[in-house]
Amino acid sequence: MSSDQEGAAPEQRSGDLRDKALRALRMLLISRGRPGIKGWELRRHFGPGYLRVLEVVKVEASKLGLELRSVEDEEGKGPDFARYMLVTSEPAAEVGSPLTMVEAAALALIVTFVYGGRNEVPLKEVRQALYAKLNKWRADQALYRLSRLGYIDVDDDVVRLGWRTRAEVNVERLARALVAIRSGGDGRPSP
Numbered sequence: 001m002s003s004d005q006e007g008a009a010p011e012q013r014s015g016d017l018r019d020k021a022l023r024a025l026r027m028l029l030i031s032r033g034r035p036g037i038k039g040w041e042l043r044r045h046f047g048p049g050y051l052r053v054l055e056v057v058k059v060e061a062s063k064l065g066l067e068l069r070s071v072e073d074e075e076g077k078g079p080d081f082a083r084y085m086l087v088t089s090e091p092a093a094e095v096g097s098p099l100t101m102v103e104a105a106a107l108a109l110i111v112t113f114v115y116g117g118r119n120e121v122p123l124k125e126v127r128q129a130l131y132a133k134l135n136k137w138r139a140d141q142a143l144y145r146l147s148r149l150g151y152i153d154v155d156d157d158v159v160r161l162g163w164r165t166r167a168e169v170n171v172e173r174l175a176r177a178l179v180a181i182r183s184g185g186d187g188r189p190s191p
Helices: 003-029 039-046 050-063 101-115 123-133 136-148 163-168 171-182
Strands: 066-072 082-088 152-155 158-161
Touching: 003 039, 003 050, 003 082, 039 050, 039 082, 050 066, 066 163, 082 163, 101 123, 101 136, 101 158, 101 171, 123 136, 123 158, 136 152
Parallel strands: none
Antiparallel strands: 066 082, 152 158
């Protein structure tokens, strides 16, 4: 093997990795039902080195103002069972959100309950809080839509944050902002 061929191999490999990353980026951008792609799907398309491909995707996505996030649907199962998706690095209010104001407020209420130290909240408690502020049908409609879109999980009369909330919402920042408003602060979260 000549020295020219040896020097071309790393360039060819990095070019191949970038090509794979651009293909993966296109896959992530084109929605096919639920947003994002499971790790096992990426492994099937790109082989066992798909995590290196995702590192390049992260760099390329940041150039577009996007952020690659992984969300574990089933905890402790590893990267093959995580969902990888692109989200905007700008606040949702600036780029648009699939939620109405009522649904966003309902989600904020649920986030404050969960952030208070509980991973799950009784559905009855969530409904009571929402009914105090909204019509019954509007509150139930918001809960249904949040569940359908993946922002919350409702199982056995218990509400948990869904995969989409963990991926798209900075839960800690939102909760701190809500606590600051509630305690009479100026409404802005501390840096």
